[in-house]
Amino acid sequence: MPHVPSRPAIQLGLDDHLPLYDIPAPYRKVATLPAFEEMMARMRRAELVALDTETRPRRKDLPLDGKSRKYHALASSMNEAIGLCFSFRLPDGPAEGEHYYLPLRHATSTKQLRLEQIRAPLCELLRDSRIAKVFHHAKFDLNVLRGDGLEVAPLPEDTLMLASLLDLYGLPRVDAPDPAAVREERYTRERPSLGLKELACRHVDRDAGRFERAIADFRERYAKRTGLKKSDVTYDVVPVDLMVPYAASDTRWTLELFTLLSGFLDQTSARLYETERALIPILADMEFRGARIDRPFLEAAATEYQVKVAASRAAVYRAAGRDDFDLDSNQQLVEVFQRAHVPLASRTASGRPSLSKAELEKLAKTHPLASAVATYRKASKIKGTYVDSLLAKLDDGDHIHCSFKAHGTRTGRLSADGPNLQNIPPAMRAAFVPPEGWLLVMADYSQIELRVVAHYSADPVMLDAFRRGDDIHTRTAVEVFGATSDPTEMARRRKIAKNLNFAICYGAGAGKIAAMSGESVEASKAHLDRFYRVYAGLARWKREVVLRARATGMVENLYGRRRFLPILTDPSQRETRAYWKAERVAVNTLIQGSSADMFKETIVNVAEFLRSRAARTRMVLNVHDELVFYVPSDELELVRDVQHVMEHPSIAADLRVPLVVDVSHSTTNWKDKQKGLPPA
DNA sequence: GTCCCTAGCTG
């Protein structure tokens, strides 16, 4: 039966003098030492404990919304626990398990324990490697617990990772997937939620939302009475008794989901899962410690860009001859261009006139307004996204904390948010600095995706190029266009060749290549034809990938990671826009995804290597094929070994081409780097 | 508040 709060009278978080809410079985509150000790006595006998933290942001100026993506986007080390949940099952206990909520920092005068009263026994249990731990999104909770000085062992299990790996869009992973039974992947719509409540609802608890409604009602009423925005009503003001079943059902579901999901793992998915699991505390550590920022540099940049934005804005209004429009509004901007009789040739996806950078560049020569807008956009982008936003998110020690996501991409890549530290432009990389007296070391894979292509296709020319250590773009230029001693001409040919090389990874057609390189579509078509004659093995491989994907409705990369593309099996969709896109996606997913899984394995291997050497050197950032390290000067020798580790993931022995890692370093910042390591 | 669109930054 759904639990309905019986008495609606709310005293703004003071829930002490009346039993306002009944706590339904089997959920229990742990608010006294005897209750805590009783729970601990039982929990010590458990083989597996599901854990969860309820949190609030450490800083008031950062947003919180328990259901939105922004919540997880907030670097987890920026949150603190307001309560802990525990679930477990004992052989001689109740079949439905035992589910506890332990309030720690609720804004209530109801009795609650202080962490200091329970730290020692809690610590011991959390670090007891005989008791397995499972979380839903372990990385987040690990950092919250770390914020309270609590470590977790052994390496936790994670139902979020399991669900994402099992392609659990309603169905378990199966060896011969029935394409019709697997949820169709579309490109415009979000994938099904892997949120705990949604998963629970689909798999273990049809009425998973029943405790949430009361919490939402409370927060709404509280917001109304205090004048706060609902999103600013943190969970610590929710009456403890109301919170107990809501919070403790999280761990109840986690426990049940783990039992269910882990049963679906096969050999391949289990191997992927183990790598992902090993990655969790490593990424958590990178997030928790953060990246050091040169605050004075950023503050100076803020002033500098403020001036630039103001000046370029004025320049736009001058060029337009009017200032009655918002130049951040494309809609209004298009109108201004049209009234000035500037021809807008290209269209956006929805068919409206486009004012993209490429379009503005075309117009720049003849229309000063276009170049003025481009200049404004550039300055305003950097100021808004990379200067002001980064400054606002600095911690007291001038470190910035992002959140790396290992389950968010369709290919297996890592992503980053809150802020995204994987798309910092070169100019702003100057703000990223090593600790005082340390060095920055960057290690990036050379042409990782093209090497994967060479391996997959076994194309003789590509294999030869990588085995000889050629510059692959120059080699392509020579093979497709021939060599020349004229350096300017060679550079031109190399540039086109580079476009062609990337085109195979992305599936670009002649039109797009022409737009990129500035040549005619006919010329690009001719280049593509010659390219595929030179790399005939590559063309053959791409055809094979598509044929296989058509038969199975999926692709499977070098590590066995899958992506379902059921549209490829549907004859009625053949030769539609979406179909052609799926073909490109099939090929790209193998290339990008194999590289990504290799990179994930490398992060785990490097972390293990550094740990085994008790090194102070640490990973700070990862950007798809690049790792950034802080290195104390007396550990520079280690970097050569790190490079070796990176060049030899388990899969390297099976690859038809060598992997090459380029190392660079800097004593100052991420932008001003030099090749190799400093001379000894 | 939500969502979509357009834009622009990265590999």
Place this chain on the structure above:
DNA sequence: ACGTAGCTAGGGACT
């Protein structure tokens, strides 16, 4: 037929 994968900012239209 014809550029993969992400994140974030702002405007604008909706509830």
